Amino acid sequence: MIAAQLRSQAQYRTSFAIDVAGSVLFGVLDIASVLVLFRVVPTFGGFGFAEVFLMAALAVTAFAAADLAVGNVERLRVYVRSGLLDAVLVRPLGVLVQLTALDIAPRRVGRLVFGIAMVVIAAGHAHVRLTPHSLALLVITPVAGAVIFGAVFVATATVAFWWIESGEIANGLTYGGLNFTQHPITIYGEALRRLFAYAVGFAFVAYYPTLRLLDRTDPLGGPVFLAYAGPLVAGVATAVAALLWRIGVRHYRSTGS
Amino acid sequence: MTLIEARGLRRDFAITSKAGWLRRRTRVVTAVDAIDLTIERGEMVGYIGPNGAGKSTTLKMLTGVLSPSGGSVRVCGFEPVPQRTQLARQIGVLFGHRSQLWWDLPLAESFALLRHVYGVRESDHAARLAHARRLLELDAFLDVPVRQLSLGQRMRGELTAALLHGPHVLFLDEPTIGLDIVSKQAVRAFLTTLGATGDTTIVLTTHDLADIERLCRRLIVIDQGRIVHDGSLEQLHARHGSRRRLVVDLDEPLGMPLALPGAIIESVQADGRRITYALDGNVTSTGEILRRLTEVAALRDISVLEPAIEDVVARLYLRRSGDPLHDAAV
Numbered sequence: 001m002i003a004a005q006l007r008s009q010a011q012y013r014t015s016f017a018i019d020v021a022g023s024v025l026f027g028v029l030d031i032a033s034v035l036v037l038f039r040v041v042p043t044f045g046g047f048g049f050a051e052v053f054l055m056a057a058l059a060v061t062a063f064a065a066a067d068l069a070v071g072n073v074e075r076l077r078v079y080v081r082s083g084l085l086d087a088v089l090v091r092p093l094g095v096l097v098q099l100t101a102l103d104i105a106p107r108r109v110g111r112l113v114f115g116i117a118m119v120v121i122a123a124g125h126a127h128v129r130l131t132p133h134s135l136a137l138l139v140i141t142p143v144a145g146a147v148i149f150g151a152v153f154v155a156t157a158t159v160a161f162w163w164i165e166s167g168e169i170a171n172g173l174t175y176g177g178l179n180f181t182q183h184p185i186t187i188y189g190e191a192l193r194r195l196f197a198y199a200v201g202f203a204f205v206a207y208y209p210t211l212r213l214l215d216r217t218d219p220l221g222g223p224v225f226l227a228y229a230g231p232l233v234a235g236v237a238t239a240v241a242a243l244l245w246r247i248g249v250r251h252y253r254s255t256g257s
Numbered sequence: 258m259t260l261i262e263a264r265g266l267r268r269d270f271a272i273t274s275k276a277g278w279l280r281r282r283t284r285v286v287t288a289v290d291a292i293d294l295t296i297e298r299g300e301m302v303g304y305i306g307p308n309g310a311g312k313s314t315t316l317k318m319l320t321g322v323l324s325p326s327g328g329s330v331r332v333c334g335f336e337p338v339p340q341r342t343q344l345a346r347q348i349g350v351l352f353g354h355r356s357q358l359w360w361d362l363p364l365a366e367s368f369a370l371l372r373h374v375y376g377v378r379e380s381d382h383a384a385r386l387a388h389a390r391r392l393l394e395l396d397a398f399l400d401v402p403v404r405q406l407s408l409g410q411r412m413r414g415e416l417t418a419a420l421l422h423g424p425h426v427l428f429l430d431e432p433t434i435g436l437d438i439v440s441k442q443a444v445r446a447f448l449t450t451l452g453a454t455g456d457t458t459i460v461l462t463t464h465d466l467a468d469i470e471r472l473c474r475r476l477i478v479i480d481q482g483r484i485v486h487d488g489s490l491e492q493l494h495a496r497h498g499s500r501r502r503l504v505v506d507l508d509e510p511l512g513m514p515l516a517l518p519g520a521i522i523e524s525v526q527a528d529g530r531r532i533t534y535a536l537d538g539n540v541t542s543t544g545e546i547l548r549r550l551t552e553v554a555a556l557r558d559i560s561v562l563e564p565a566i567e568d569v570v571a572r573l574y575l576r577r578s579g580d581p582l583h584d585a586a587v
Contacts, residue, residue: 082355086355089320089322090348092342092376
């Protein structure tokens with residue numbers, strides 16, 4: 001199925017190349033914002049460049065992986081609006097599978113590859129001691145982070161089932177979430193932090209694992225084990241997203257004729 | 258074997274409209290109102306009704322796209338919405354208004370992709386595709402991306418796509434919409450062949466009543482969410498007083514058109530040389546009328562017109578507009 005997708009996209013070869021380049025560029029911009037920030041301030045929320053760099057790299061990698069896997073779910077809006085979801089619903093596969101696997105965007109791989117490269121560089125730059133423990137954390141963190149982002153992608157996309165004009169709401173949480181996770185949560189106000197860092201789970205994408213990787217204690221007084229809570233949070237987020245999705249599909253009302 | 262069974266099937270839609278600044282008024286519209294439906298294996302059923310009658314809504318509930326608001330429904334033994342993916346393997350669906358094919362892929366690759374989606378065996382797939390290619394003459398445009406196909410070509414592709422997994426029931430929502438005569442005939446001929454085997458149950462909605470006349474022995478008419486007729490075309494005519502017409506051409510005009518029992522004079526044309534009678538089949542026979550006519554006049558020509566399906570259906574549709582007796586009448 002994915003092969004057919006690739007063939008389909010290869011029909012527009014030039015635009016495919018531009019898309020891949022654009023995808024890498026997105027990653028570059030994500031990281032560049034950190035570089036620019038530290039030209040102006042020496043520390044940010046109590047953290048130095050190397051630390052925020054690692055956070056940003058982990059966040060970008062997690063986001064890019066989620067975007068590659070399920071980013072297409074944002075097209076649900078178009079499917080619901082046009083009634084094309086009818087055609088999806090009469091095929092013997094899950095709606096989410098069809099929306100993502102059957103309409104995959106390989107161009108998004110550029111950002112992911114760039115993100116992984118940045119994690120390697122940032123970990124070196126921050127002098128992360130390479131032990132089995134730190135290596136495991138460096139691998140598990142982006143995976144769990146990707147699942148958390150994926151859940152956010154899916155959960156926010158379901159808004160389209162209830163509100164066809166959902167527009168940019170989803171982007172607020174997904175792209176906004178990327179921005180949130182790139183920075184230490186100490187910079188945010190109490191209310192914002194409670195909502196996004198803990199309720200949505202964004203603190204577990206990069207912040208807590210980075211603290212552990214760099215042997216820092218949490219200025220907010222969080223216990224050490226929070227660094228390993230990523231997979232658990234990812235599991236809960238997935239369950240919530242799956243529930244919303246199921247309710248959403250049942251709620252689908254199609255369009256006329 | 259009963260393949261489709263619906264009891265008291267209902268679907269409501271909440272329509273919200275603006276009522277002032279930020280305030281909204283919600284109104285519930287019942288698109289399908291407690292319909293009962295039983296369709297046996299191998300039947301070919303025409304499902305018709307005016308725009309907004311609830312045809313598509315019914316079809317969407319039968320295919321698992323929409324959840325019913327009430328009542329029960331089973332298709333091929335499955336509950337459509339909870340068992341959507343299992344049901345999807347048993348049914349084929351064609352929506353005339355929207356494409357099921359991949360816009361940028363050639364037809365051949367869309368078909369190959371569908372084989373994987375449905376998990377069909379290579380040999381079965383090849384056999385069904387070969388059959389469709391022959392009957393629907395697909396070869397000329399099999400390698401053309403779907404977006405470049407004409408509507409007629411695309412619809413033939415859609416029909417093939419809906420059948421490649423060998424479904425037991427085929428749901429067609431306006432399969433001939435927008436097609437030219439030749440494409441319509443190709444689609445109808447194909448469906449006739451398919452229906453003749455008795456293996457595939459076909460339910461089709463249409464606004465082109467010629468589709469029904471050519472294809473379906475059974476006709477279900479829905480209006481305002483309720484079934485107003487379920488039976489053969491002949492039964493529909495009988496129930497709604499459709500009459501056959503007898504047109505007689507005479508050599509010489511009669512001084513006064515002949516009044517006959519069981520035949521109403523509809524029109525007198527050509528200075529009284531052409532008389533059109535509307536026949537009441539229960540009272541008199543065509544032969545009897547001709548015998549009476551030949552007694553008084555010299556006949557030049559006669560013709561008998563079958564009742565037009567359009568007339569009776571139009572009458573059925575019109576009846577409801579602003580008529581409070583509608584429910585009593587049907």
